[in-house]
Amino acid sequence: MAKLDRWLTNTVVRHMLGHADKTNREWALAMAAEVDEIAADAEALLFALGCWRAVLFSQREWVIWASTGLGAMLIGWAGAKTYFALLIAGIAPMADSSIVPPWVVVWAGTAGTAYCVAGLAIVFSRWWVAMAALFAALVVNGAGYGTSVLTDTELTLWLMAIAGEDYFIWTCAVLALGGLAWLRHGPARRMTV
Amino acid sequence: MARRKNISQQTRKVLSKLLESPNDWWHGYDLSKATGLKSGTLYPILVRLHDQGFLISDWQEPTKPGRPPRHIYRLSPSGVALAETQRLEQRGTQTSPQERPA
Secondary structure: OHHHHHHHHHHHHHHHHHHOOOOOHHHHHHHHHHHHHOOOHHHHHHHHHHHHHHHHHHHHHHHHHHHHHHHHHHHHHHHHHHHHHHHHHOOOOOOOOOOOOHHHHHHHHHHHHHHHHHHHHHHOOOHHHHHHHHHHHHHHHHHHHHHHHHHOOOOHHHHHHHHHHHHHHHHHHHHHHHHHHHHHHOOOOOOOO | OOOOOOOOHHHHHHHHHHHHOOOOOEEHHHHHHHHOOOHHHHHHHHHHHHHOOOEEEEEEOOOOOOOOOEEEEEEOHHHHHHHHHHHHHHHHHHHOHHHOOO
16 A cells, blocks of 8 residues: 555656646645655655645636536536436336437437547547537537438427537537637636635 | 726735735745635735735745755745735735625
């Protein structure tokens, strides 16, 4: 356990120092030195985690909160979408797959996966992956919407409604992503406690 | 009229602890233990106080070989004044509860 604690502590400190920029490099080094002084491993790990949070938040507090929120929203939407796919595939409870063509399952599942990838990418600040995943979700949703109109199934109306929701989510996500990118690359923001 | 500084209870704790011995230097870990504040709360407070000129920091050479130098902190003259003001305000609040808004 002590070895694991030590390894985790070192990993956290390395990550903290790796992410420190010129605005808080000195503070990150000061915190790392304090962690080095603590003999108890579990305590050192907790102390290091607090320092890591302090360094990251001092650089881009709002970006972290906003990206976590947006990522969580997209992951939640992906969960809803995946449940929808399971529902119409007849796997989930209350499923009724009698009127649903197979492409709907593929459509909902693919779009759900794309949203999930986008959400995770935003949480981990992988902006290009997030953009690509959101673009994939847009294409899949467009295809689903188009197919539902062309095939004129009984599902058309509520597929249109769901596609509409998707476009709303997609628009919000893109706008928020643009805002995050601006915050990330815009003027440096310092935390006020 | 100048805007009154909004100081959190945690910041007051740090100021009060540093004011106990204003000429002594403190390490971050010792301050954390003395105030009971976690590092994630303490360090942003130290950074802010330092940026605002209320805290002086310096690097202390390691006492043992192979150890990194440590940051040390103490109140600046303006920090001492701020801490004393805060202490007086705190005492005033504690001694006259009838003056608090209902």
